[in-house]
Amino acid sequence: MWAEIIVSAAKVLVIAGTVLTLVAVMEWVERRGAAFIQDRLGPNRVGPLGLFQPLVDAVKLLFKEDLTPANVSRGLYLLAPMISVTVALMTFIVIPFGAGGDITIFGARLGGLIVAPDLGVGVLWLLAVGSLGVYGIVLAGWSSNNKYSLLGGLRSSAQLISYELSMTLAVLGVLMASGSLNLEQVVARQGGQFWLGAIPQWNVVPQMIGCVVFVVAVFAETNRLPFDLAEAETELVAGYHVEYSSMKFAAFLMSEYMNMVTASALIVTLFFGGWTFPGMGRFSGWPLLVLSLLSFGIKLAFFLWLFVWVRWSLPRFRYDQLMRLGWKGLLPLATLNLVWVGVAMTMGWIR
């Protein structure tokens, strides 16, 4: 009993710590990566390669004046950043990030490395809680009592509703192929076997379209360029968080990066085999644990870099283009993917 509680608490602490550290690391990667893409140096003064820059930034944000404008509706104005951060922290618990296998700690079996292993509705939890994140942005936009904020908030809610549909349809294809809502089983089904002896049976191979739709929709869901119309600084100043300063502003920034981490982890889990890796049958116990973490980490890092890469390479969409892409581009493609998975499963082309 107690050992299990301790193991669970340790998992929660490790996850929360890792995600929050990744937020800091990503801030550095984003700034240095942007500089690299734009052929300049970026922040390189604080610490080796500028690695301590996020620390300095955090201290700066903490000590900045925390002001609340006079005309905001105060309760909701304060609530909005809290909702954003809470929702961003809640989503990661259903993602399996490594294989604990038969390792026992204090007599308790470690099991798969995941915070909430027995949640039968795994993916649905993620989608459900993730869909609450929009409240943070909408409320920030409305309660700030500022026309730019309001426009940002409205845009964001319309955008989220449009892209959530395609995203969910893309996920549905994976769930059909896996026969389970639990992400641990989604991962287990992708590991260990190969097509033609060399291609790992990751969902990305038969469901290429679904994968592309999902990645694009996730970019829109995380409000990242080329879909960051909620903040669009060239037209809306900074959109929904224009009236926020100091740590309240930092809360929005942090939740954006946390959502990026979750989104990347979800892409890896659903379409790229999660923590599994070729040849994992030969390992067990601690080596398997370390290698699975490494496998997950490398895949995660690639998609996190993809977020940065795309942000600094593509221009922003216009609003009508965004809506057209969502409804006329992604939705039919996601439906097509779903039909394809259904046909392929009925014909026995994929298990």
Place this chain on the structure above:
Amino acid sequence: MGTAVFYLVAAVGVVSAIAAMAHRNPVVNVLSLVVTLFSIAVSYALLGAEFLAAAQILVYAGAILVLFLFVVMLLGAPAEPDAGESRPFQRTAGLALAALAAAGGAAVVAAIHAAAPAGALRGTAQALGVMLTGEYLFAFEFISVLLLAALVGALVLVKRKH
């Protein structure tokens, strides 16, 4: 443990439901409704119906009420002024109807307590899926056609004006 959580969640649900009706700011009304629906979802989860809980959050709290909020914000509905008591009979009628509803609710709760507890847990995604595509297939398809008809009807009404 489960009972304590239930009473906590139920209290939150009732208070936010009252706030959803009584508060003068429309945005606060919608948000209170979100909290109510969320606490109902937690109650589902406590009953072991985790799929229903997730669907409740996903569909109602996550999607439908965002649209509500969207409309309220677009219309820019101002906080309502205190209307005073313009129709005195309303309060009497309201109290009488509330008493009636409470009696009905009590009867339902008593009936549930009298009924035998459900055997197998039927709240999982699989059980629900089997029921929807088997036993209740006709009702399920009927409702989807009904929703489609409502959608087409709304489109027709909008098009006629232009």
